[in-house]
Amino acid sequence: MVRITKQEFKEMFNSKIYSIYAHSINEATNEQLQIVLSSVIKDIIAKYWVDNRLSTNKEVYYFSIEFLIGRQLKSNLLNLQIEEVIKEGLEDMGIDLDDLICAEKDPALGNGGLGRLAACFLDSMASLNISGHGYGIRYKYGLFEQKFINGYQVEVPDNWLLHEQYSWESIRPNKAVVVKFGGEVYLEEDNGRLKAKHHGYIPVMAMPYDIPIIGYDNDFINTLRLFKAEILNRDFGINTLYANTFTGSYEQALKYKYYTEEISQVLYPNDSNHAGKLLRLKQEYFLVSSGIQDIINKYRKNKFDILDFPKHIAIHINDTHPTLCIPELMRILLDEEGLSWEEAFDITKNTISYTNHTIMAEAMEKWPVDMMKELLPRIYMIIEEINKRYVEYLNHKYNDNEKIRRMSIICDNNINMANLSIIGSYSVNGVAKLHTEILKKEVLSDFYEDDPGKFNNKTNGIAHRRWLISCNEDLSNLITEHIGNIWKKDTEELKRLEDYKENRNFLKKLECIKIKNKTKLANFIAEEYGICINPESIYDVQIKRLHAYKRQLLNVLHILHLYHELLENPELDIVPRTFIFGAKAAPGYHLAKCIIKLINSVAEKINNDKSINNKIKVVFIENYGVSLAEKIIPSTDVSEQISTATKEASGTGNMKFMMNGAITLATLDGANVEIYDQVGEENIVIFGLKASQVLNYNKYGGYSSLDLYNSNFKIKRVVDDLVNGFIPNISKEGRVIYDSLITYNDEYFVLRDFENYIEAQSKIDTLYRDKEKWSKMCLINIANSGIFSSDRTISEYAKDIWFRGC
Numbered sequence: 001m002v003r004i005t006k007q008e009f010k011e012m013f014n015s016k017i018y019s020i021y022a023h024s025i026n027e028a029t030n031e032q033l034q035i036v037l038s039s040v041i042k043d044i045i046a047k048y049w050v051d052n053r054l055s056t057n058k059e060v061y062y063f064s065i066e067f068l069i070g071r072q073l074k075s076n077l078l079n080l081q082i083e084e085v086i087k088e089g090l091e092d093m094g095i096d097l098d099d100l101i102c103a104e105k106d107p108a109l110g111n112g113g114l115g116r117l118a119a120c121f122l123d124s125m126a127s128l129n130i131s132g133h134g135y136g137i138r139y140k141y142g143l144f145e146q147k148f149i150n151g152y153q154v155e156v157p158d159n160w161l162l163h164e165q166y167s168w169e170s171i172r173p174n175k176a177v178v179v180k181f182g183g184e185v186y187l188e189e190d191n192g193r194l195k196a197k198h199h200g201y202i203p204v205m206a207m208p209y210d211i212p213i214i215g216y217d218n219d220f221i222n223t224l225r226l227f228k229a230e231i232l233n234r235d236f237g238i239n240t241l242y243a244n245t246f247t248g249s250y251e252q253a254l255k256y257k258y259y260t261e262e263i264s265q266v267l268y269p270n271d272s273n274h275a276g277k278l279l280r281l282k283q284e285y286f287l288v289s290s291g292i293q294d295i296i297n298k299y300r301k302n303k304f305d306i307l308d309f310p311k312h313i314a315i316h317i318n319d320t321h322p323t324l325c326i327p328e329l330m331r332i333l334l335d336e337e338g339l340s341w342e343e344a345f346d347i348t349k350n351t352i353s354y355t356n357h358t359i360m361a362e363a364m365e366k367w368p369v370d371m372m373k374e375l376l377p378r379i380y381m382i383i384e385e386i387n388k389r390y391v392e393y394l395n396h397k398y399n400d401n402e403k404i405r406r407m408s409i410i411c412d413n414n415i416n417m418a419n420l421s422i423i424g425s426y427s428v429n430g431v432a433k434l435h436t437e438i439l440k441k442e443v444l445s446d447f448y449e450d451d452p453g454k455f456n457n458k459t460n461g462i463a464h465r466r467w468l469i470s471c472n473e474d475l476s477n478l479i480t481e482h483i484g485n486i487w488k489k490d491t492e493e494l495k496r497l498e499d500y501k502e503n504r505n506f507l508k509k510l511e512c513i514k515i516k517n518k519t520k521l522a523n524f525i526a527e528e529y530g531i532c533i534n535p536e537s538i539y540d541v542q543i544k545r546l547h548a549y550k551r552q553l554l555n556v557l558h559i560l561h562l563y564h565e566l567l568e569n570p571e572l573d574i575v576p577r578t579f580i581f582g583a584k585a586a587p588g589y590h591l592a593k594c595i596i597k598l599i600n601s602v603a604e605k606i607n608n609d610k611s612i613n614n615k616i617k618v619v620f621i622e623n624y625g626v627s628l629a630e631k632i633i634p635s636t637d638v639s640e641q642i643s644t645a646t647k648e649a650s651g652t653g654n655m656k657f658m659m660n661g662a663i664t665l666a667t668l669d670g671a672n673v674e675i676y677d678q679v680g681e682e683n684i685v686i687f688g689l690k691a692s693q694v695l696n697y698n699k700y701g702g703y704s705s706l707d708l709y710n711s712n713f714k715i716k717r718v719v720d721d722l723v724n725g726f727i728p729n730i731s732k733e734g735r736v737i738y739d740s741l742i743t744y745n746d747e748y749f750v751l752r753d754f755e756n757y758i759e760a761q762s763k764i765d766t767l768y769r770d771k772e773k774w775s776k777m778c779l780i781n782i783a784n785s786g787i788f789s790s791d792r793t794i795s796e797y798a799k800d801i802w803f804r805g806c
């Protein structure tokens, strides 16, 4: 047990503040105090956070181009179970712990769900005593900070590393490795076998920065290792340059410095869109090569037989961004360990497992052959050889050229990263039941038919410690008062809450907690935006990246519909509603940015229209991220999960809301299907096209948005609003959105689902009127959310993938 007394803590804190800042508590800002506190906690955990590399247990390495870890202070105190002591110790010194919790920077080293999933997985691996470490990039600038100016999204750089340091990290210069770019590779005769020799490359130093990942109440600490790209010699100077390309002048030296540092400069703000950039490929290889070299270095220290590699090491790739793990591991096994091709491929295939995150064609990574050849010549040779051998196998097995084209890694001068991931790994999983079925039957059906045993499902999950215990303390305490503590380690226990579903006293308490959380959010919104919202209104929330497939547009068109109904009949009896949005759009995604402008303009108009008597309000919260999600989710009544069926692989926001007692308003897409299975149809509101219908339309056509527009008055009314001046200041944006719906036949079936969505929304209104019944629905949602803990997900990864057969 990590143990510390209040007195010991105060002494540590006091001496630390002098050693870091050379001044007293009174002169310190909250930011400084938070840094001091983090540093004290790092000292407290130091002896538990040993490099556990010499352990004989199998280790898991989770590679991800994004980690959206959120603030760490509160979650670390919770997991160490020392929150009380620290809080009281600080109080003695006149410091409020909550102020320090809020003073911490929230590192935005990810775009959305994929990065947040990686963070939840780290939390669960540590909490389940699995040696599982993350590898990522220490971007100097994370996802941009979003500001609204005149309703438009404006992107500001996210300078989270102010003063070049992050309070939870520790630099490990002794573990730095060199990553090589460019140059030429020759195969030379060496002791009777061909050896690859790499000349004229540009060396980049990968400097590791470690962040402790603390397990819940188990003294188990893993590491998230983020690499920063640097010049080879940190004492930057002309004489120290190794790179042929840059030797010579001071100017050349500066170019070299720029070349290296650019690699970890900024996170790509694209979410589910393929960033076709040379720099992105550099980032991907930088992550992969740093991580694989680091693993190999440890492995060599352990002196295990290289042929036993898959017995000791599991490498997981989160989507295809780290797919180059496959040829990079091959490269080291072939060129450095001197193994045969067959041995190396066998080891690689038995070490690597892959998660697919999307079926959207534009998000499938492909790299031009020429780019790969020039930037990573040796890696390209290896990919080419894997492809050659695989195509031989296919030719032998099938007599179908089309099929072979679809399955090969290299086709039309592009390298298909999903295909490489499948071919070079032993396990491929989707992230929700429906998604995995679509992979097997549609998108990856050739591979599934070829090797069905490789495919499996792992429905996503969320760290219930952050997304319930820590962000909704009142609810967490209420649960513990009634069913005890065990649920914190075993969320299946939450089911016991169902015993209280007829208990009016309990239901009332649940309702009071929600009202309290809603009041807090109302105060926050009043302070930040000067908008007054009513805690008695339904909080109807859609927070997630802005993307056409997520259909924020459907939501805002329904708001316009309600608004028209109210204008026509000011006495219309509806429960007051507050529509809350939070969403960033990729800076180059024009349609998404138009939708942001539309929502802001609709909000402006509606919030200032006295004639509707405050019955509806619209709030678009700026700069959505983990910390805001933690504020908003506990106060939500209605969780909007309205993506076009088939498009949202899983979703995890949906799970966070459910666990906090919101009612899901959803299409049968992604993990919504499994939420539906858990709570039953009386405790969720479902609408819209089913996946099979969408797949049918996509294959055989038969949908005309124009016909719907012409035949349905309600649809025509709101679509016309986009272009007839009804909403001020959106003439350009309104036209772009109108065209996407009408001219381009509404790719995401917004209008097709509109009528159905209105009905579902009206059902919500009816249900909410019976407060007790609503509260009971909330209870059933919470009670059945246990399966969506990422502890369950990670146990499944461990059992079926990483430790299978162990």
Ligand SMILES: *Cc1c(COP(=O)(O)O)cnc(C)c1O
Pocket: 111, 112, 113, 116, 543, 544, 545, 624, 625, 626, 629, 650, 651, 652, 653, 654, 656
């Ligand atoms: C959970 C989460 C997401 C994912 O939300 P979806 O609704 O599943 O897309 C995105 N961003 C943040 C900050 C999150 O916490």
